[in-house]
Structure formats: structure tokens, C-alpha cells
Amino acid sequence: MKPCWSIILEDKNILVDEGKVEIKRDNLLFIEGLVSGYGKMEILHGVSLSVGKGEIVGLIGPNGAGKSTVLKAVGGLLKITSGKVVFLGEEITNHPPYQIVEKGMAFNPQGRVVFPEMTVQEHLDLGAWTIKERKQKEEALERVYQLFPWLREKRKRRAAQMSGGEQQMLSLARAMMIQPKLLLLDEPSLGLSPKWVQTVFEKIVEIKNSGIPCLIVEQKAAMILEYSDYGYVLEMGKNRFEGKGHDLLQNPDVRRLYLGG
Amino acid sequence: MTNFLEILIRGLMLGSVYALVGMGLTLVWGVVGIVNIAHGEFVMLGAYFAFWIFSFFHLNPLISVALSLPFFFLIGTMIHKRITERLTNAPELSALILTFGMSILIWNLAQFFWTNTYRSVPYLTGNFSVMGLILAKSKTVSFFLALGITLSLFAFLKYSKMGKGIRATSQNSEVALVCGIDTKKMRALTFGMGIALAGAAGAIVSLQWVIFPQMGGSYVSKAFAIVVLGGLGNVQGALVGGFIIGVLESLVTQYMSAKMAQIIPSLIILIILLLKPTGLFKK
Numbered sequence: 001m002k003p004c005w006s007i008i009l010e011d012k013n014i015l016v017d018e019g020k021v022e023i024k025r026d027n028l029l030f031i032e033g034l035v036s037g038y039g040k041m042e043i044l045h046g047v048s049l050s051v052g053k054g055e056i057v058g059l060i061g062p063n064g065a066g067k068s069t070v071l072k073a074v075g076g077l078l079k080i081t082s083g084k085v086v087f088l089g090e091e092i093t094n095h096p097p098y099q100i101v102e103k104g105m106a107f108n109p110q111g112r113v114v115f116p117e118m119t120v121q122e123h124l125d126l127g128a129w130t131i132k133e134r135k136q137k138e139e140a141l142e143r144v145y146q147l148f149p150w151l152r153e154k155r156k157r158r159a160a161q162m163s164g165g166e167q168q169m170l171s172l173a174r175a176m177m178i179q180p181k182l183l184l185l186d187e188p189s190l191g192l193s194p195k196w197v198q199t200v201f202e203k204i205v206e207i208k209n210s211g212i213p214c215l216i217v218e219q220k221a222a223m224i225l226e227y228s229d230y231g232y233v234l235e236m237g238k239n240r241f242e243g244k245g246h247d248l249l250q251n252p253d254v255r256r257l258y259l260g261g
Numbered sequence: 262m263t264n265f266l267e268i269l270i271r272g273l274m275l276g277s278v279y280a281l282v283g284m285g286l287t288l289v290w291g292v293v294g295i296v297n298i299a300h301g302e303f304v305m306l307g308a309y310f311a312f313w314i315f316s317f318f319h320l321n322p323l324i325s326v327a328l329s330l331p332f333f334f335l336i337g338t339m340i341h342k343r344i345t346e347r348l349t350n351a352p353e354l355s356a357l358i359l360t361f362g363m364s365i366l367i368w369n370l371a372q373f374f375w376t377n378t379y380r381s382v383p384y385l386t387g388n389f390s391v392m393g394l395i396l397a398k399s400k401t402v403s404f405f406l407a408l409g410i411t412l413s414l415f416a417f418l419k420y421s422k423m424g425k426g427i428r429a430t431s432q433n434s435e436v437a438l439v440c441g442i443d444t445k446k447m448r449a450l451t452f453g454m455g456i457a458l459a460g461a462a463g464a465i466v467s468l469q470w471v472i473f474p475q476m477g478g479s480y481v482s483k484a485f486a487i488v489v490l491g492g493l494g495n496v497q498g499a500l501v502g503g504f505i506i507g508v509l510e511s512l513v514t515q516y517m518s519a520k521m522a523q524i525i526p527s528l529i530i531l532i533i534l535l536l537k538p539t540g541l542f543k544k
Contacts, residue, residue: 075439077438077439096443098438098443101440101441109435112433112436113433114433115429115432115433115436116433117432118428125425126426126429126442127440129422129442130440130441178441
């Protein structure tokens with residue numbers, strides 16, 4: 001058995017097609033050497049990844065690997081102590097969340113994703129918080145209702161009266177209000193029935209097909225890699241593997257370590 | 262019967278002012294996460310604010326009530342930025358200790374500068390007589406002032422953009438952040454509003470009762486009972502809670518004794534925490 005630090009010391013493994021040295025991807029989001037954590041507790045010890053145009057990028061790894069921490073740091077919810085985040089060619093390292101939202105990055109956090117005592121309509125209004133023009137707001141609302149038609153009938157419903165799956169969809173709809181250029185999703189399948197997981201992922205693919213790339217953290221590793229154009233495996237706050245979603249799924253090491261054989 | 266109705270109305274009028282104090286406490290507690298033991302001291306400062314304005318400038322006390330809102334809002338946001346903001350992610354005990362200290366400091370300073378003399382604002386004496394009911398003018402005016410402020414607060418929280426942002430911050434601050442809401446600013450605004458409500462309540466109180474440096478204590482204990490009754494962070498609940506406390510106090514004072522009325526808040530806190538700790542209106 002290898003000592004645990006040997007994993008950290010190993011170079012990250014990049015899986016590439018034979019013959020090609022690197023995979024060309026246009027970078028929309030580009031993260032390099034990210035170091036972050038909660039207070040004095042450092043969780044990420046230098047994570048690098050990127051999201052290209054029109055991609056679904058899956059971020060997987062065991063519990064405590066720092067997957068959610070990456071999203072929170074990128075979204076401005078956690079302080080970044082070292083490294084940089086570049087979004088649409090501009091550095092956004094340690095910018096406050098509202099500036100990052102204004103730039104077009106929408107974030108759907110993990111777990112409790114709604115305001116329990118607010119109606120669907122109020123959620124969507126709040127999703128458009130950073131939009132100043134009234135007309136733009138109305139257009140956004142119309143677009144989101146087209147993407148989620150069933151929300152229109154439930155617009156007076158309070159979130160607390162909705163099922164977990166409906167809440168997750170509402171949160172997705174809320175995030176879509178800013179017409180994002182990139183969507184960060186933290187475990188969208190958490191606590192949902194298989195049927196709802198299916199529905200949520202179909203919606204995510206629909207969003208991706210409309211040209212909005214997604215960076216998705218998932219515990220359900222095999223499933224997310226199935227959907228992903230590109231994937232990263234984190235371990236103990238560092239990059240471990242990366243490659244095309246399909247290649248990662250085929251890779252014996254990844255299968256053995258993270259996909260349960 | 263007329264007598265009973267009068268006592269009831271007196272209770273509601275009393276309750277409307279208590280509700281103002283309670284709504285400020287519950288708002289700050291629910292949104293900012295700070296249990297402000299010093300809340301009652303701002304009621305006292307509000308009362309003195311109205312008193313000094315009346316003594317020095319001979320301004321109509323109704324104007325002082327209007328002035329107290331922006332004045333104490335500014336004071337509140339300043340206190341939050343300088344002092345209480347650092348409590349945002351601290352354990353609740355830190356807030357308790359800090360605001361407890363703040364409370365002692367404020368009323369001692371008040372005692373030092375203004376002495377223990379009882380003071381009052383001699384304005385609006387006499388009674389209205391409406392349909393056979395005799396109602397003190399000062400209390401009737403206070404009631405409508407308190408109600409006006411309360412309804413404006415409700416409308417602000419329900420319909421304005423800032424109000425929505427404040428509610429969002431209180432219900433789920435992480436999701437509020439990712440909506441692009443500056444939750445730090447929302448907390449400062451809320452703290453300011455809480456203090457403004459306490460200050461305005463104090464200015465209203467000065468119309469009807471004597472004021473003295475230690476008066477804050479009785480208001481904060483009532484405010485705690487109101488918060489417990491209405492549920493933590495529930496502003497509408499606090500209004501109902503205020504009315505309940507006011508009416509009970511009025512009834513007990515009439516049919517038992519004023520001393521007994523003093524134990525109502527503690528009794529209510531005890532009973533509610535035993536029977537329904539989430540408050541009467543848990544949705």
C-alpha cells in the first residue's frame with residue numbers, strides 16, 4: 001500500500017488520445033493553481049481546470065476532495081489565497097459574488113437551494129437582481145418560462161410547498177434569469193429520486209445545447225461523465241486525472257478508484 | 262362592557278408600540294443573526310431624542326418621531342459597520358455578550374449625562390371621546406403612528422427590491438449571494454432598520470410615559486416575549502405578538518395589579534418555549 005502523500009506528490013495524469021499531445025479547447029473559464037478553503041483550513045492545494053465553449057465539464061472525486069470548494073471559490077463565496085480565476089478573458093479572482101454574477105456566471109449551490117417562504121415569481125425576480133433594465137428583466141422572465149413552462153402555472157406557489165425535484169428545477173430557473181454565459185452546478189442530483197435526476201439532467205443538456213456551458217460537481221461520477229465533454233478528477237484538493245468524459249469512463253484507474261470497479 | 266372595550270383598545274394601543282420594538286428585534290435577529298440585548302437601550306435613546314428636541318427646539322414631538330427614523334437608521338448602520346459586522350459568522354454567544362456590554366454601557370452613560378430624573382414630554386394631554394369610549398389623546402396618536410410605521414415596514418419588505426433582498430438574505434444567505442445580492446449591505450440596512458424601529462418606538466413612548474435611563478430593560482424583555490410569540494424573524498408574527506402582550510398587560514393591570522402585569526413577558530416566554538418553541542405562527 002502506498003503512503004497517502006505519494007498520491008499528492010504524483011503528477012496529475014492527463015489522459016489524451018494517442019498521438020495528440022494536448023486537447024485543444026477554447027477557454028471560457030480558466031482556473032490555475034487555486035488555493036482556497038474555510039478560514040484557516042486549506043481545502044484546495046492548487047487546482048487547475050478550464051471550461052470551454054459549449055461544454056459540459058464534470059468535476060468528480062471522493063468526499064472531501066474539494067469539489068464544492070472549487071465552485072464556491074470561483075463564485076466568490078470563498079477567499080482565494082493563491083492562484084487565479086479567469087472568466088471571459090478577465091481575471092475575477094476574489095471578486096465579490098455580485099460582480100461575478102454580473103459578468104454572467106450563474107451558480108446553483110448545493111443542498112438547500114431555494115428561499116422557502118418565497119414564491120416562484122419572487123425567486124425569478126431575485127434571480128434577475130443584477131439586471132437593471134425593466135425590459136431586459138421581462139425578456140429574461142419570458143425566456144425562463146419558455147424553458148420551464150410548468151413554472152408559469154406555479155408562479156404563486158411558495159418554494160416550501162414544492163418537492164425536492166421541483167425546488168432543484170426552480171433553482172436552475174432562477175440561475176438562468178441572468179442569461180448566463182456559464183453555469184456552475186453543485187450536485188444537482190443531491191437527494192432527488194432517480195426520475196427527477198433524469199429530468200434535471202435532461203434540462204441541463206437542453207441548457208447546454210442552447211449554448212450555455214456548465215461546470216458540474218457530482219457525486220454520481222459515472223452518470224456525470226456520461227454527460228460530460230470533459231472531466232476532472234480531484235483528490236485531496238489536487239488534480240488527479242483529467243480527460244474527455246468518455247476516456248475517463250474507460251480508464252481502468254479511474255474506474256477502480258472512483259467508479260466502483 | 263364599555264369599560265372592557267376600553268381596556269381592550271388600550272391594550273391594542275399599548276401593543277402597537279411594543280410591536281415596533283419587537284419587530285426591530287426580530288428583524289435583526291432573523292436577518293443579521295444578532296440577538297441584540299441592547300435593543301431596549303435604543304428605545305430609551307429614542308425617548309430622550311424626542312425629549313431633548315422638544316426641550317431645546319420646541320419642535321412638535323410628532324416631528325421628532327419622523328426625525329427619529331432616519332437618525333437612528335444612520336446610527337444603526339454605523340454601529341453595524343464599526344462594531345457588530347464582525348459578529349456575522351461568530352457564535353451567537355459572542356453577540357449576546359457584546360450587546361449585553363453595549364446595553365450596560367449605554368444606560369450608564371445615559372445615567373451619567375442625564376441623571377436619574379424622570380422626565381416627560383408634556384404634549385397632547387386630555388382625552389378623545391369616541392362613541393362613549395374615553396381614550397387618551399397621546400395614546401391614540403401613538404397608536405396611529407405605530408401602525409403607520411408598521412404598515413410601511415410591511416410594504417417595504419414585501420414589495421420593494423431592497424425588502425426582497427433582505428428577506429432573501431434572511432431565508433438563505435448563500436443563495437442570496439449567488440443571486441448577486443450584496444448580503445453584507447442587506448445586513449447593515451437591516452440592523453439600521455431595527456435600530457430605527459427601536460428609536461421611533463422610544464420617541465412615541467415619550468409622548469405617553471415618563472422616561473429615565475433604565476427604561477430600556479422592560480422594553481427589551483417585552484420584545485423578547487414578542488419574538489418568541491411570533492417566531493424568530495417573523496415580522497408579522499411580531500405585530501400579533503405585540504398586540505397579545507399589550508392586551509394581556511392591559512387586562513391584568515385592570516383586573517389584578519400592575520405588579521402582576523410586569524411578569525407577563527417572562528411568563529409568556531416560559532409557556533411558549535415549553536409548548537410551542539417555534540412560535541405561534543410557524544408556517
